[in-house]
Amino acid sequence: MTEKSEELPDEMAINAWARLHRISNIALERVEDRLKKSGLPPLAWYDVLLELRRAKGQGLRLIEIEKRTLLAQYNASRLVDRIVAAGHAEKRKAQEDGRGVLVYLTSSGGRLLDEMWPTYRTAIKEDFADRLTERDIETLFKILAKLLPD
Amino acid sequence: MTEKSEELPDEMAINAWARLHRISNIALERVEDRLKKSGLPPLAWYDVLLELRRAKGQGLRLIEIEKRTLLAQYNASRLVDRIVAAGHAEKRKAQEDGRGVLVYLTSSGGRLLDEMWPTYRTAIKEDFADRLTERDIETLFKILAKLLPD
DNA sequence: TCTAGTTAGATGCATTTGCATGAAAAATCA
């Protein structure tokens, strides 16, 4: 009579779930701490600037920034405004779509991205990569793939 | 000359890192959405209430709540105040330590915890457990253990 | 014991987030 229920997540799943989020939380907090100590902006800025660089001078629609960074619409809108106000990006009206805004990386923004990366990279290395084997990392990558949205 | 650098995290590590945080972010957002749709408070409330229940009527020091939930000191302080204001917990002065506060779960808090769990549990099941094999879950658990703080 | 230093918790103030809504342009459809 100790058969496994098909209806509930078992103990192990709950523990793994909890650990996953705990690890993510701790790791991100450490990155933010490192950035702060280096006098750099929060990680969210990096994410946006990186997407802008990936757009290779084409400019990125605000809605694309939302999707790629997983920011809520109003957060993307205001974060970009702050980045623009700091001179690290520019907004221009989209030609094809009168509602749209295109965001471009400025040279200052490119420099900021390059300044942030060493700090961010060190965190990824020390708090993550150095503690896992290559095999762990590949396994983790594959397992997590199953959890990506459909 | 294409030897692997020992100084930098490689591409694979960076991708796994990014995926880890992306998955965590998406999954947590889905839980919050489900809770909201059910008219329930945010996940942080659950975390605190659960720790209070685990204290089994002994009461929990605020500082313990901070440590266990990973909340910042001021956030724990104010979140507990909100939970207390809603009648789901009580604060009492700690006997042994004049600075300290002990937080107790009320019966209302216990009921809320029980109300939240089905929604939370369903999220864990559908967005996590159902998409992985038992073996995946164990593997994930073990790999993540290596990333826990020392 | 007196003093300096540390720890637990609260809180004023600025920033950020979340919610709801608005405005303008585009898309759909009768």
Add this chain to the structure above:
DNA sequence: TGATTTTTCATGCAAATGCATCTAACTAGA
């Protein structure tokens, strides 16, 4: 085409977070 719906982005207002600092109590050291 004209009306309706949807999409894109912005924003006022409320709530939550982060920062810095404060108070009170405990601890350690002379």
